[in-house]
Amino acid sequence: MSDRDVEVSRDEALALVAQGVENPPPGRRTNLLRRSLRLGRTKVGLVLVGFVVLLAVFGPVVAPHASDEFVGRPFSPPGGGLVFGTDYLGQDVLSRFLDGGLTILILALVSTAIGLVLGLAIGLVAAYSRNWLDDVLMRAMDVIMAFPQIMIALVAVSLIGTKNWVRVIAIALTTAPRVARVARGAAQPVIERDFIGATEAMGLSRVRIIGGELFPNILGPMMVEASLRLTYSIAVIAALAFLGLSNDPNGPNWGTMIQQNQGSLATQPWGALLPILAIALLTMGTGLIGDGIARTAAGIDRERGDE
Amino acid sequence: MKWLRGGGIVGFIIRRILLGLLVMFLVSIIVFASTQALGDPARAILGRDATPDRLAALQKELNLDQNVVGQYFQWLSGLLHGNLGTSLASQQPVSNALGPRLVSSIVLVILAAVISIPLSIAIGSYAALHREKGFDTVVSNVMLALASLPEFVVALLLVILFSTSVFHWLPAISPVPPGHRAWEYPDELILPVLTLAFAVTPYVSRIMRASMIEVLESDYVEMARLKGLSERTVLYRHALPNAIGPVFQVAAISLAYLAGGIVVIEYVFNYPGIGSELVDAVVNHDIPVVQALAILIAGLYVLLNLLADVATILVTPRLRTRL
Numbered sequence: 297m298s299d300r301d302v303e304v305s306r307d308e309a310l311a312l313v314a315q316g317v318e319n320p321p322p323g324r325r326t327n328l329l330r331r332s333l334r335l336g337r338t339k340v341g342l343v344l345v346g347f348v349v350l351l352a353v354f355g356p357v358v359a360p361h362a363s364d365e366f367v368g369r370p371f372s373p374p375g376g377g378l379v380f381g382t383d384y385l386g387q388d389v390l391s392r393f394l395d396g397g398l399t400i401l402i403l404a405l406v407s408t409a410i411g412l413v414l415g416l417a418i419g420l421v422a423a424y425s426r427n428w429l430d431d432v433l434m435r436a437m438d439v440i441m442a443f444p445q446i447m448i449a450l451v452a453v454s455l456i457g458t459k460n461w462v463r464v465i466a467i468a469l470t471t472a473p474r475v476a477r478v479a480r481g482a483a484q485p486v487i488e489r490d491f492i493g494a495t496e497a498m499g500l501s502r503v504r505i506i507g508g509e510l511f512p513n514i515l516g517p518m519m520v521e522a523s524l525r526l527t528y529s530i531a532v533i534a535a536l537a538f539l540g541l542s543n544d545p546n547g548p549n550w551g552t553m554i555q556q557n558q559g560s561l562a563t564q565p566w567g568a569l570l571p572i573l574a575i576a577l578l579t580m581g582t583g584l585i586g587d588g589i590a591r592t593a594a595g596i597d598r599e600r601g602d603e
Numbered sequence: 604m605k606w607l608r609g610g611g612i613v614g615f616i617i618r619r620i621l622l623g624l625l626v627m628f629l630v631s632i633i634v635f636a637s638t639q640a641l642g643d644p645a646r647a648i649l650g651r652d653a654t655p656d657r658l659a660a661l662q663k664e665l666n667l668d669q670n671v672v673g674q675y676f677q678w679l680s681g682l683l684h685g686n687l688g689t690s691l692a693s694q695q696p697v698s699n700a701l702g703p704r705l706v707s708s709i710v711l712v713i714l715a716a717v718i719s720i721p722l723s724i725a726i727g728s729y730a731a732l733h734r735e736k737g738f739d740t741v742v743s744n745v746m747l748a749l750a751s752l753p754e755f756v757v758a759l760l761l762v763i764l765f766s767t768s769v770f771h772w773l774p775a776i777s778p779v780p781p782g783h784r785a786w787e788y789p790d791e792l793i794l795p796v797l798t799l800a801f802a803v804t805p806y807v808s809r810i811m812r813a814s815m816i817e818v819l820e821s822d823y824v825e826m827a828r829l830k831g832l833s834e835r836t837v838l839y840r841h842a843l844p845n846a847i848g849p850v851f852q853v854a855a856i857s858l859a860y861l862a863g864g865i866v867v868i869e870y871v872f873n874y875p876g877i878g879s880e881l882v883d884a885v886v887n888h889d890i891p892v893v894q895a896l897a898i899l900i901a902g903l904y905v906l907l908n909l910l911a912d913v914a915t916i917l918v919t920p921r922l923r924t925r926l
Contacts, residue, residue, distance in 0.1 A: 337744075439629045443901050444863020447881070454885035454893050455637060531753030535867050538755055539882050554759065558871075561759075561775070562767040568759065576756050583751025 328516055332585075332592035341584025348578040352397025359391040363548035371564040380566040384556050385546075393570045395548035400537070400575075403464055404529040410468035411529070412522055415475025420506045420514075422476065423483035434480065437473035445470040446532055453541045460543050467532055471525050478521045482514040516593040523586030527579050534575050550575055616913055623909045630901045631682070634894055635675050682898060688891035692884070697895045701877065705899070707785045708869070708876035712861050714792065715799035720854050723804050724847065727811025731819060731846075732838075742808070750805035754864050758798040758871040765794065777872040785874075795872045802864050803857040810853040811846065818846040848918045855911030859904040 332338045361367055364387060372382040380389040422433040440448075445467070452466040486492065487510070495505050536542060537551025545552070550571035557567030681688065687697035730739040749757070766775040777791035785792060818824060819842055827841045828834075869878035877896055884892035 337747075439626055439633070443630070443897070444860065444866070444904065446863050446866050447897060447900055450866065450881060450885045451634075451637065451893055451897055454888060455890070527751050531756075535753055535755055539867065539870055540886060554755075558759065561763060565763065565768055569763065572756055572759050572763075576752055576760070579751045579753060579756070580748050583747055587747050 328519065328589060328592055328596070331596070332588045335588045335591060337584045338588025338592075341581045341586075341588060344577045344581030345585065346581075348397065348574055348581065349401065351394070351574065352401045355394030355397060359388075359394040361388040361391040363387065363392045363395040364546065365391070371560050371567075373564055374566065380570060381564055383553070383564075383567040384560065389557075389567045389570065392548040392553055392567075393550070393574070396550045396553055396571060397574060399543075399547070399549050400530065400533050400551065403460060404467075404526060404533045407464040407467035407533070408471060408522070408526045408529040410464065411471025411525060412475055412518075414468065415472035416479050416511070416518065418472060419476035419479025419481075420483055420510055423480040423487060424502070424506055424510065426487070430480075434477070437476050440470060440473045441477075443470070445528065446535060449532055449536055450539075450541070453536065458541050458543055463533065463536060463541075467529050471529065475518075475521055475525060478517055479514060482517040483510055486510060486513045516589070516596075520586050520590040520593065523582050523589065527582040527586065530575070530579055530582070612916060615916060619909050619912055623905045626905055627898075627902060630905075631679055631898060632675070634897050634901075635678060678894075682895075687895035690884075690889055690892050692887045692889045692892070697892050700880070701895070701899075703781075704875055704877050704880050707779065707874065708865050708878060710785045711792070711795055711799060711865060711869075711874070711876060712858060714796045715803065715861060716854070716858055718796065719800035719803045719857075720807060720850075722800070723807035723854075724811050724850060726804070727808040727850075728815050728843065728846070730808070731812045731815035734816065739812075746805035746808060749801050753867075754798060754802050755867045755871050757801050758794070758868055761794050761798060761801075762871075775872075777874040779875055781875070791872075791874075795868055795874055798868050798871075799861055799864060803854075803861065806857050807850060807854050811850050814849045815842065815846040818842045821845075844918075848915055851914040851918060852911045855907045855914070859907040859911075862900050862903045862907070 333342070366386045367388045368376070368378060368382045368386050370382060370384055370386045372378065372386070374381045378388055378390065380393070383389050383392060418433055418437070422430045425433075448470050449463060449466040452462055456462045492505065492509060495509050500508070534551040537549045538555045540552075540555055542549050542552055553571045554568045557564070561568055678688070685698060687701065689695070690697050690700070693700070726742060730742050733739055752760075762775045764770065765773045773793055774791050775794075777788070777795055779785050779788055779791065824837060824842055827837045832841075865876055865878035866881055867878070868874075869876045870882050873879065877899065881893065881896045881900075883889075884896065
């Protein structure tokens with residue numbers, strides 16, 4: 297019988313939740329991805345990313361030579377069975393190109409994923425706390441954001457070393473504050489809504505409210521932010537390798553390849569040109585996908601406003 | 604937190620300056636601590652097979668024989684007096700090499716700003732006035748592509764286009780010789796400045812477009828039109844001044860972003876600024892130089908953000924009342 301009180305308040309709460317859904321349940325939100333696919337730019341972006349990912353994943357399998365095998369004189373032009381000629385050491389450009397994408401892709405994905413999770417957690421906790429914790433967390437984020445991302449990565453690499461995890465952590469830690477800011481901004485209006493108060497009345501735990509109620513309602517902006525952050529992570533990872541700061545100074549890596557062969561752009565351009573184009577297509581692809589999702593989300597908001 | 608409010612514009616500026624100083628203080632602690640946390644810098648610099656004598660000498664040189672707080676304040680007071688330490692690579696005071704390089708970098712950033720900000724305002728306004736038409740669509744797609752590309756990729760595509768492969772108009776690298784000023788070699792400045800401008804224009808023009816659209820749909824612009832003012836007067840006297848506020852904010856943030864962008868771009872063009880110096884210092888494990896440049900670049904970043912906030916308040920009348 298003592299359950300009764302709880303049940304009543306639970307019913308009330310559920311009624312409130314039902315009233316309070318100007319906002320659709322999470323199920324309709326995941327439609328966002330599918331709906332954004334109707335836009336031409338999202339399709340183009342997906343094709344570009346898909347192409348580069350396939351190249352990076354299956355490239356190592358089909359590469360005709362080992363990436364560190366000397367197959368000719370340095371800077372030989374295309375010909376003699378070498379489709380794109382040789383690089384500055386006389387290694388096969390095509391093989392190194394096919395081998396060189398996977399590292400960048402994996403490191404960028406992992407660092408972005410860590411940064412997103414961390415940033416989301418910080419941003420949502422800050423927004424939900426609505427007290428001094430919010431101020432402290434966001435000021436701390438400001439301090440990290442006082443440094444350009446590439447600079448923190450450079451300093452970390454110079455002090456700790458060029459190991460993969462150093463670069464991943466440096467990029468994740470610099471991605472998190474930017475994600476946190478967006479997550480907090482998106483979550484604040486949601487928290488003001490009745491249904492969050494209702495879930496509090498139902499006695500849900502903080503973790504459930506933040507993870508189960510708040511998070512699904514900011515999925516839209518977070519997906520846009522995720523693609524944006526992935527674009528930047530790819531850029532920073534590639535740039536570090538381009539600056540000569542990768543795990544393996546002669547490892548096949550698009551950034552490293554560009555650095556090694558930049559000097560011969562006028563005579564044997566392929567060694568630098570292929571990785572430049574691949575990185576350009578990849579980042580343009582992630583950029584287009586992000587923009588497609590952003591436009592779709594804005595469109596959904598407008599429709600809802602008209603209803 | 605009452606003291607955080609009030610005081611009008613002056614109060615606001617003072618609060619922002621204090622906040623900026625607080626951020627810089629925290630930044631200096633982080634920079635200092637990050638070099639401390641990683642064990643003995645002297646050992647890191649000299650490597651595993653350092654002799655004890657050399658180790659002790661270097662430890663003394665780096666003030667490592669004092670306690671941590673003492674070391675920090677010694678380093679900080681050095682910074683405040685313009686003494687940035689001694690470069691381990693060149694054995695020269697860090698500030699010696701820094702001056703001319705800082706000037707070279709500032710030349711790049713200012714030129715990029717002078718070109719890209721008016722250009723972005725023009726592009727954004729024009730796109731807003733002719734919304735969803737040909738120009739707007741083309742520009743938004745080009746800007747989206749530009750915004751997605753890493754700066755060094757943009758730089759190299761420009762090099763391929765204008766100096767090595769398609770046209771042969773401009774030098775592929777910009778190694779201003781020591782003792783000369785960057786502006787003595789205008790042809791070498793074109794590609795780096797263009798790259799930086801390309802990095803900033805997408806953001807600023809997008810904000811300008813959004814801001815202009817909002818203003819054009821506002822009541823007072825409609826009122827001005829209904830009064831029978833010419834479209835030109837409506838645009839230049841009523842719309843533009845009100846639309847330009849947010850642009851200051853974004854422009855300054857973009858400039859601050861350039862403080863990071865120059866690192867890679869200067870390296871691409873072999874341009875002797877603080878960005879390429881930072882890369883050299885990182886490669887050489889020249890920790891005093893890395894520390895000094897980190898503080899310097901963060902300081903520029905904080906300063907530009909502060910100027911942005913103040914400028915935004917000054918040009919946006921309706922924000923002033925909220926102070």
